[in-house]
Amino acid sequence: MNLRRYRGSVHFVPAPGYEAYGDPVKQSETPIVEQNGESRVCSYQGPRAEFQGSDWRSIDGPFVGVCVYNVPWAAENAMAAPEAKFSDGYMDAVILKDCPKADLLALLLKMSDGSYVKSPHVTYLKVKSFRLSPGQLVEDPKRGGIVDVDGEVVARGEGTYGMNQDQYLMAYGPSVQLTVHQGLATVYRPK
Numbered sequence: 001m002n003l004r005r006y007r008g009s010v011h012f013v014p015a016p017g018y019e020a021y022g023d024p025v026k027q028s029e030t031p032i033v034e035q036n037g038e039s040r041v042c043s044y045q046g047p048r049a050e051f052q053g054s055d056w057r058s059i060d061g062p063f064v065g066v067c068v069y070n071v072p073w074a075a076e077n078a079m080a081a082p083e084a085k086f087s088d089g090y091m092d093a094v095i096l097k098d099c100p101k102a103d104l105l106a107l108l109l110k111m112s113d114g115s116y117v118k119s120p121h122v123t124y125l126k127v128k129s130f131r132l133s134p135g136q137l138v139e140d141p142k143r144g145g146i147v148d149v150d151g152e153v154v155a156r157g158e159g160t161y162g163m164n165q166d167q168y169l170m171a172y173g174p175s176v177q178l179t180v181h182q183g184l185a186t187v188y189r190p191k
Helices: 101-109
Strands: 006-014 032-035 038-041 057-060 065-069 073-075 091-096 122-137 146-149 152-156 176-179
Touching: 006 091, 065 122
Parallel strands: none
Antiparallel strands: 006 057, 006 122, 032 038, 065 091, 091 122, 122 176, 146 152
C-alpha cells in the first residue's frame, strides 16, 4: 500500500481555542491557476469571508487527506469528528499529514470511537471558514488528486483515473472555500 501525499495548503479562521494552530496569513487576492501549462485567473470567487477580529491561519502540505465535517459520524461505525455539533456554528477539520503505514492502520481501527484524532499525525480543528487549495502528487507532480463533496467527485486533477474534467462541476486547482453561517439552516422533524 503506497500512501499518496499531495502538496497544497489549507487556510482557516479558527474557532476560539484553536488560534495557535497553523501560521498567520493575509487574505489572498484573486487566485491564479495553472492548468495544462497555462495560467488563468479564476473568475467568480463568491463573497469574501471576512470575520471581525479574526485572523486567517494556514497549514501547508504535504497531506495524505483533508476532510471537513459538520456532524460527528461519517458512517454508523466511524466517528470522524468526535467534537462536532450540528448547530455550534463551526466545522470540524481533520488533516492527516505524513504517516507511516502501520500508524495509518492503527488510526483506521480507532475511528469507531473517534480516538484517532489524538494521534500526532492528525490535526483536528474547529473552524468558522475553511479554504482548501489542492495540489499535485508529491511523488509525481504531473498528477493531481480528487476533490469530493459528500462522496461525490466534483473535480479531478490531471492524471487521475477517469479524468474528464468537462463532466465535473469545478476545475482542479482553484481553492475550495466553506463557511458556516450559524442559524441559517432550519431542520424540521416529525413529532
